[in-house]
Each structure stands twice: as structure tokens, then as C-alpha cells.
Amino acid sequence: MSAADSFPLGAATTLAELARDPHPRLAQLREREPVSWLPELDGWLVTRRDLALSVMRDAATFTVDDPRFSTAQVVGPSMLSLDGDEHTRHREPFNQPFRPREVRDGFASFIERETERLITELGPTGAVDLRRAFAGPLAVAVVTEALGLVGTDADTVLAWYDAIVRSVSDITAGHEAAPDGAAAYARLRAAVEATVADRGTSSLLVSAAGRLAVPEVASNAAVLMFGGIETTEGMITNALLHLLHHPDQLALVRADFDLLDGAIEESLRLEPGAAVVDRYATCDTVLGSATIRKGDLVTVSLTGANRDPAVFPDPDRFDVRRENARLQLAFAHGPHYCLAAHLARLETRIALQRLFERLPALRLDPEHPTAPYGLVFRKPLTLRVLWDSPA
Numbered sequence: 001m002s003a004a005d006s007f008p009l010g011a012a013t014t015l016a017e018l019a020r021d022p023h024p025r026l027a028q029l030r031e032r033e034p035v036s037w038l039p040e041l042d043g044w045l046v047t048r049r050d051l052a053l054s055v056m057r058d059a060a061t062f063t064v065d066d067p068r069f070s071t072a073q074v075v076g077p078s079m080l081s082l083d084g085d086e087h088t089r090h091r092e093p094f095n096q097p098f099r100p101r102e103v104r105d106g107f108a109s110f111i112e113r114e115t116e117r118l119i120t121e122l123g124p125t126g127a128v129d130l131r132r133a134f135a136g137p138l139a140v141a142v143v144t145e146a147l148g149l150v151g152t153d154a155d156t157v158l159a160w161y162d163a164i165v166r167s168v169s170d171i172t173a174g175h176e177a178a179p180d181g182a183a184a185y186a187r188l189r190a191a192v193e194a195t196v197a198d199r200g201t202s203s204l205l206v207s208a209a210g211r212l213a214v215p216e217v218a219s220n221a222a223v224l225m226f227g228g229i230e231t232t233e234g235m236i237t238n239a240l241l242h243l244l245h246h247p248d249q250l251a252l253v254r255a256d257f258d259l260l261d262g263a264i265e266e267s268l269r270l271e272p273g274a275a276v277v278d279r280y281a282t283c284d285t286v287l288g289s290a291t292i293r294k295g296d297l298v299t300v301s302l303t304g305a306n307r308d309p310a311v312f313p314d315p316d317r318f319d320v321r322r323e324n325a326r327l328q329l330a331f332a333h334g335p336h337y338c339l340a341a342h343l344a345r346l347e348t349r350i351a352l353q354r355l356f357e358r359l360p361a362l363r364l365d366p367e368h369p370t371a372p373y374g375l376v377f378r379k380p381l382t383l384r385v386l387w388d389s390p391a
């Protein structure tokens with residue numbers, strides 16, 4: 001029997017529908033083929049939360065360390081593309097600055113300043129695309145601050161990031177990578193070398209350089225940049241969209257900003273900024289009722305797991321008071337759990353609270369309806385909003 005016979009829903013699933021509106025199909029898959037073979041993906045898709053956890057916990061069977069991993073082809077091996085002892089060796093030197101207390105002490109006032117500046121710059125027009133004018137620039141500024149590269153500003157970091165993303169996307173699409181990604185990475189590496197050599201700087205890269213070779217620090221710096229920009233822009237934009245789409249829930253939050261944390265978790269649950277994570281089977285194995293072969297791609301749908309009704313009753317509902325929203329898996333799970341989850345949460349929390357405080361009657365622009373889009377990184381292409389009086 002062919003895979004298409006064993007997994008008819010998977011065979012009928014297209015990547016285009018998963019990019020557009022994945023939720024109805026993911027619900028069917030989760031119920032009937034929770035580990036399904038998708039010919040268009042050329043891999044397995046895991047949609048049930050318990051099975052998703054099993055995959056992400058078991059790096060010996062389901063590894064990230066595979067030559068097909070496109071980011072590593074551009075920036076070299078890093079914590080994101082290694083497992084086992086090598087993963088620990090690459091990740092450990094970066095752990096401390098991303099602990100909750102260090103994040104608060106090290107970043108809160110920077111994020112507050114940057115948020116205030118961006119809101120002030122929104123200007124008096126009362127209409128803007130918050131993704132491009134607010135969420136994106138804030139995400140770039142915070143990553144630039146976190147890296148602390150000497151002589152490098154946010155515009156430079158953004159230009160490198162764009163070039164590296166283009167190369168990674170080319171490779172993912174099966175094309176030869178455009179050369180500007182390699183050139184941007186070379187400049188990032190040179191900036192890392194200059195930073196590490198500068199005794200006057202307190203960048204987290206300097207302390208990492210005590211334990212990793214400089215090219216290894218550069219690879220991980222690229223991953224911090226890569227991991228921190230697109231996803232955080234999405235996290236902030238999606239949370240704004242969810243709240244603005246649900247005025248009743250926004251009213252609860254405006255009345256009690258303590259509910260904002262729940263709103264952010266709930267938004268991460270419904271639309272995780274990174275919708276999937278990829279793993280590769282290191283041996284023949286069985287997952288659920290699927291027989292997986294060594295070398296097979298196993299894609300975990302965080303989006304699918306996050307709406308598993310076994311854990312989240314009425315899973316499609318946006319409920320800022322949902323008690324277990326923090327069980328969402330937007331930051332993955334296991335050894336590759338997002339290094340900077342605390343930072344991303346703090347950033348989103350400050351950004352949203354200040355926006356809602358400073359922009360009265362902030363609302364979606366009815367002339368520009370929008371919805372999250374994307375196969376891997378999901379967010380609205382634009383988030384056009386209106387407000388009544390200038391900031």
C-alpha cells in the first residue's frame with residue numbers, strides 16, 4: 001500500500017492551503033492522521049500535541065543535525081543545527097543573558113525607550129501599518145542591542161538579515177543561493193571579530209568567545225539575529241491583530257493590563273510566529289501509527305499542536321483568560337526551546353501595553369482587512385490601523 005493510500009488526508013493537503021489558512025486542515029489531520037505523510041512536503045507532518053512533544057524531546061531519534069538544514073548551509077553549524085554534546089557546547093555560553101532576571105535588568109529600559117520613540121514617530125496621521133512602522137523596527141532594534149556589535153546599527157543588521165534570509169529561502173526552494181547572503185554573513189563575521197577584540201565592550205558575544213571559537217560565535221550570532229527578527233515581528237503583529245479583532249477581549253485587557261500576559265500566550269497559541277520546526281529521523285522508528293524511515297523529514301506543526309482540543313477546550317477561541325494558555329508550544333520544547341523566549345515575551349508585553357495606553361481607540365482599518373499568512377513564519381503581511389488622536 002502506498003503512503004497516499006495510508007494517508008489520504010495528507011495526500012490531499014497542499015502547502016498553499018497550509019500557508020493561507022491551515023487550521024481546518026490541521027484539525028482534520030490531528031483527528032484522523034496525527035502523523036501523516038504529505039507528498040508536497042516530502043515528509044511527515046505531526047499535528048497532535050503529545051506526539052509533537054515526543055518528537056521535540058527526543059533529539060537522538062529526531063535531530064536537527066542534517067545537511068538539508070538550510071540555515072546551516074549559509075551560516076555554518078550553530079546551536080540551532082546541532083544536537084547532543086555539540087549543541088550544549090554551542091548553547092551554554094549564551095544561556096545566562098537570556099535568563100528572566102538578566103533579561104529584565106538588561107533589556108526592559110531599552111525596550112521601553114525604543115517603544116516610546118517608535119510610537120512618537122508614528123506621527124499625527126492616525127493611520128499606519130503597525131507591522132512595518134512598529135513591530136519590525138522594534139524587533140530589529142532589540143536584536144541589535146542584544147548582539148552589541150561594535151560600529152553596527154539597526155539598519156546594517158537589517159540589511160544583513162534580509163540578505164541572509166534571501167539565501168536561506170533560495171536554498172529552501174531548491175535554487176542556488178544568491179551571493180549577497182554569503183557576503184552579508186562575511187561582514188557579520190568581521191563585526192563579531194571586531195567586537196570580540198574590543199576589550200571595552202560588554203557584548204554577550206565577548207563572554208561567549210571565552211568558550212567558543214570566534215567563527216562559532218559568529219554562527220550563533222547569525223542565529224540570534226535570524227531567530228529574533230522575523231519571529232518577534234510576527235509575535236507582536238499577531239498579538240495586536242488578535243486583540244484588535246476581538247474588541248471584547250481587548251476591553252478586558254484595557255481594564256486590567258495584568259491580562260496582557262494571558263493575551264500574548266493565547267495569541268502565541270493560536271498563531272505561533274514560527275508555525276513548524278523540522279527534524280530528521282536518525283533511525284527507523286514508529287511514531288503514533290506511522291512507520292518512519294531513517295533520514296525522513298519529520299515536521300512538527302506547532303500550530304496544529306497548539307489547537308489540540310485534548311489540552312485546549314474550544315481551541316479556536318481567543319480567550320485572554322484561558323488558564324492553561326502557557327502550555328502552548330510556540331517556542332518549541334526540549335533542547336532547542338527558544339533561547340530568548342523571556343526576551344520576546346518582555347518585548348511584546350511592553351510594546352502592546354504602551355501602544356494601547358498611548359493610542360486611544362486604536363482599531364483595525366476596515367478598508368484593509370488582513371489575516372496571518374505563511375507556511376513557516378506566519379503573520380499578516382500588513383496590519384493597517386487607525387486611531388483617533390496623535391500620540
Ligand code: HEM
Pocket residue numbers: 064079080081091142143223224225227228229231232235268272273274277278330331332333335336337338339340341343344
Ligand atoms: C529576541 C527574539 C528571539 C531570539 C534572539 C531567538 C533566538 C533563538 C535561538 C538562538 C534559538 C535556537 C535555540 C537552540 O537551538 O538551542 C531559538 C529557537 C527557537 N525559537 Fe527563538 N528567538 C527569539 C524569538 C522567538 C519568537 C518570538 C518565537 C516564536 C513566536 C521563537 C520561536 C523559536 C522556536 C520555535 C525555536 C526552536 C527551533 C527548533 O526547535 O528547531 N523565537 N530562538
